[in-house]
Amino acid sequence: MEEYDLIIIGGGPAGLTAGIYAGRQGMNAVILERMTGAGSGYMVPIMENYPGFDVISGKELLEKMRKQVEKHIPIKNMEEVRKISKNDPSGILVTTTKGEYKAKAVMISTGSHHRRLNVPGEFEFLGRGVSYCATCDGPLFKGKNVIVVGGGNAAVQEAIYLKDLDCNVTIIHRRDQLRAEKYLQNKLKEHEIPVIWDSAVEEINGKQAVSSVSLINRKTQEKNDFPTDGVFIAVGEEPLNQVAITAGVELDKGGYIVTDKHQRTNIPGIYAAGDITGGIKQWVVACAEGAVAALIAFVEVTEESEISCKD
CATH class of the missing domain: 3.50.50.60 (FAD/NAD(P)-binding domain)
Structure with missing residues (x-):
């Protein structure tokens, strides 16, 4: 069974940004993406409000982000997460269509789908x-x-x-x-x-x-x-929350994951970022949440490791 510091579920803007930050911090991390790309993000024809680009398509931006991520951590495509077992002292168990993984922390960034x-x-x-x-x-x-x-x-x-x-x-x-x-x-x-x-x-x-x-x-x-x-x-979106439900993560009335300002969920070691958290659904917001989640996960995983060593 492969073990990681952080497993990121979903390869959209939030997940990819988290991958960049986790990799740069030296975390042993991986992104699990259920498709070959990043779902609905590929369908955005034109963006004119993403910083640094006057005009860019969702597909083009995601491909640039993926190349940047792969310098630091792997992305496993066509691997859908089916279940997250509740946290225990030995870690978090993630079951996919291809096997099982264990992680010290998990970030859910599964996004949403078209209503x-x-x-x-x-x-x-x-x-x-x-x-x-x-x-x-x-x-x-x-x-x-x-x-x-x-x-x-x-x-x-x-x-x-x-x-x-x-x-x-x-x-x-x-x-x-x-x-x-x-x-x-x-x-x-x-x-x-x-x-x-x-x-x-x-x-x-x-x-x-x-x-x-x-x-x-x-x-x-x-x-x-x-x-x-x-x-x-194009009448809105609904959260892809089935994985969160299997983990027992708290959802709001709309089915979106509830987090604190550090992107923590109600379950220790499980974080969430991007459209799955509801709120303002903008790429720049998803990226910011992904960065926060990865940095907080790094701090908390590191602290946990230090405590274990002292014990």
């Missing part, structure tokens, strides 16, 4: 007109009509990206104003992307592929079919 609309046709047309990733699937819709469902930063970013790909884009939003930051709203106006307000998608229609969506106006209750070739869904 579903849960309407008829959403599952049936996945990959045949329904998508949660403009970066992945947008090029397939050049010159075609598409809608983006949502009103936050992600929805507006995806709409702008699709417009730049020469798609005919319309945003569908269930409220009468967007939640996206002002800068993005201004960019939306510059791109002349229309918004259908106060409307929700009730059903996604088609035969072999998507051909329309059924909309309902939430104020007037008027219903109509809106023709479209593609439906890009």
